[in-house]
Amino acid sequence: MSRADDREFHEFVEQRMERWRRSAYLLCSDWHTADDLVSMAITKLYRHWRAVRHADNPDAYAQKVLTRTWLDERRRPWRRERAAETLPDQPEAAVERVHDRTSLAALLASLGPRQRAVLILRFYFDYSAEQTAEILGISVGTVKSQTSRGLSALRA
Structure with a gap:
């Protein structure tokens, strides 16, 4: 990928990152998993950046990649980390912005x-x-x- 393509890709991702995180969270109900999903989707988008940027609607293309990544991961439960029954240290409760x-x-x-x-x-x-x-x-x-x-x- 050329420097211009690379720069364009980084700008594309930077402008949409928070939206993708919120979308992924709504799909999976876990911020850590949401971050993982977004990372996987960004990797896929980077590999196919030329197709993404020439798509009729790059935002819809990216959302499609993110949503399908989540659906694929749901089919592969053996790839996910297993949570322990209890955590060794309990963090302080975060204040919810939305009740x-x-x-x-x-x-x-x-x-x-x-x-x-x-x-x-x-x-x-x-x-x-x-x-x-x-x-x-x-x-x-x-x-x-x-x-x-x-x-x-x-x-x-």
Whole structure:
């Protein structure tokens, strides 16, 4: 990659890093895993930077890579670290900036991975059903049914 390409890639990542972290957190409900997902997605984006920057919508391309990375990692539980039952040292409790974050995380965690991804893409990132279908590699009808079932599950 040329210096100009490298610089362009770094600017692209820097401008979107926090959004990707929040998106990954909404998908997996864990900041450490979210950081890992973002790192893996950035690596994939770097390897295919020329395709990314020439895409019709580089942001949607990047979100697609991040979302699919999360879905792939969910299928490979043996690659994840195992948490211990108890921690040796307990950190001080962090003050939550949003009081209902825990309840939102619990609600999202109660959904299946695809429903969670569909609802986050549709309602958090405000993607259309067609854009969501393209990102996830599923049909628009599947997006609509997953949206309906996911919202019904959240209401229950």
